[in-house]
Amino acid sequence: MIAPVAQVAAVPETTPFVAPEELARRVRGAPLLRLGANESAFGPSPRAIAKMAAELPHLAWYGDPESYELREALAARHHCAVENLSVGAGIDDLLGLAVRAYVGPSGVAVTTRGSYATFDYQVRAHGAGLETVPYSDDCRPDLNALAAAARRLRPALVYLANPDNPSGYFHERDAIDTFRRALPAGTVFLLDEAYADFVARDRLLPDEIDPNMLRMRTFSKAYGLAGARVAYVIATPAAVATFQKIRVHFAVNRNAQIGALEALRDESHITAVVRDTMTGRRDYEHLASSYHLATLPSDTNFVCFDLGSRTRAERFLTAMLELGVFIRKPGVAPLDRYVRVTVGNAADRARFASCFPLALERCADVPA
Ligand SMILES: *Cc1c(COP(=O)(O)O)cnc(C)c1O
Numbered sequence: 001m002i003a004p005v006a007q008v009a010a011v012p013e014t015t016p017f018v019a020p021e022e023l024a025r026r027v028r029g030a031p032l033l034r035l036g037a038n039e040s041a042f043g044p045s046p047r048a049i050a051k052m053a054a055e056l057p058h059l060a061w062y063g064d065p066e067s068y069e070l071r072e073a074l075a076a077r078h079h080c081a082v083e084n085l086s087v088g089a090g091i092d093d094l095l096g097l098a099v100r101a102y103v104g105p106s107g108v109a110v111t112t113r114g115s116y117a118t119f120d121y122q123v124r125a126h127g128a129g130l131e132t133v134p135y136s137d138d139c140r141p142d143l144n145a146l147a148a149a150a151r152r153l154r155p156a157l158v159y160l161a162n163p164d165n166p167s168g169y170f171h172e173r174d175a176i177d178t179f180r181r182a183l184p185a186g187t188v189f190l191l192d193e194a195y196a197d198f199v200a201r202d203r204l205l206p207d208e209i210d211p212n213m214l215r216m217r218t219f220s221k222a223y224g225l226a227g228a229r230v231a232y233v234i235a236t237p238a239a240v241a242t243f244q245k246i247r248v249h250f251a252v253n254r255n256a257q258i259g260a261l262e263a264l265r266d267e268s269h270i271t272a273v274v275r276d277t278m279t280g281r282r283d284y285e286h287l288a289s290s291y292h293l294a295t296l297p298s299d300t301n302f303v304c305f306d307l308g309s310r311t312r313a314e315r316f317l318t319a320m321l322e323l324g325v326f327i328r329k330p331g332v333a334p335l336d337r338y339v340r341v342t343v344g345n346a347a348d349r350a351r352f353a354s355c356f357p358l359a360l361e362r363c364a365d366v367p368a
Pocket of ligand 1 (some may be wrong): 038089090092093116161165176181192194217218219220226229231
């Protein structure tokens with residue numbers, strides 16, 4: 001009998017998400033309309049696809065383990081040095097490295113209860129302690145509560161997604177600036193900016209390196225490259241050297257680097273995606289209000305619809321699944337009465353809108 005080390009044996013058998021492929025295997029066997037994982041309905045830059053396709057014959061080669069060209073382009077974009085950037089196989093990968101490097105089995109991390117689940121997953125996977133504070137009653141990450149918990153617990157690390165997932169809420173630059181100053185010395189501030197590309201640059205923190213911060217960005221959302229797995233962390237050269245030391249050097253595959261680099265160059269594609277996403281959010285808000293449902297404000301590529309109660313939201317989600325539409329819902333109050341729906345393209349939104357009254361009908365016997 002082989003057995004894992006005690007620390008790993010103690011890790012709970014959770015997965016952060018059930019994938020749409022697995023849901024399709026369980027309920028239908030047919031592919032689902034994917035509006036549940038905040039993938040881009042507008043796809044990657046056609047230029048990036050063409051570049052990646054042209055490079056496919058070179059898949060026999062390892063990629064550049066330094067991702068150097070990509071980091072050079074990112075350094076120009078963020079007005080920093082190549083030494084301020086480490087590239088990983090998605091933010092999910094970088095979150096694990098951050099926990100391993102800065103929290104460790106004896107450390108504690110603080111987050112918002114019910115916010116991005118893969119962070120919690122990584123903390124548990126590394127045997128670290130997790131402390132949480134609730135969302136505010138109006139479904140926002142509560143910066144005052146997070147800062148108070150940080151001052152009380154003096155954790156190794158505080159996690160905040162801004163814009164947040166699953167609420168969609170965005171805290172403006174000044175609020176984030178006040179928050180980071182309220183954290184105790186010695187606490188790492190991990191700012192997950194997976195959806196920052198949907199926000200105007202002057203609403204984000206400026207491009208300066210804060211020695212206590214790890215800022216993470218990804219090509220998975222606005223850039224539409226979730227399946228390629230490529231993201232990066234912006235930090236001090238010392239922090240970047242730490243990431244570079246412990247990462248798996250070929251985790252970011254060659255084609256992902258090539259695609260991400262070309263996607264960065266195709267600025268008009270991103271501009272169009274951000275504009276179309278905003279149109280899609282307005283569409284969803286109108287759809288909700290035409291059925292007298294509220295939505296949460298969002299600066300992302302998804303919108304939360306208020307179904308009135310947890311059981312109703314669960315029933316709505318199941319009904320949508322039966323209708324062939326994959327969406328997700330937050331599991332923790334006060335967000336648990338919402339369903340979270342990714343902004344689809346015009347055709348996706350039309351199909352979602354046509355399923356909407358049918359799914360609502362199937363909730364009719366559940367009290368709001
Ligand atoms: C989607 C998402 C991620 C995952 O990003 P990858 O780069 O695909 O791993 C990370 N953080 C948040 C808040 C997300 O919503």
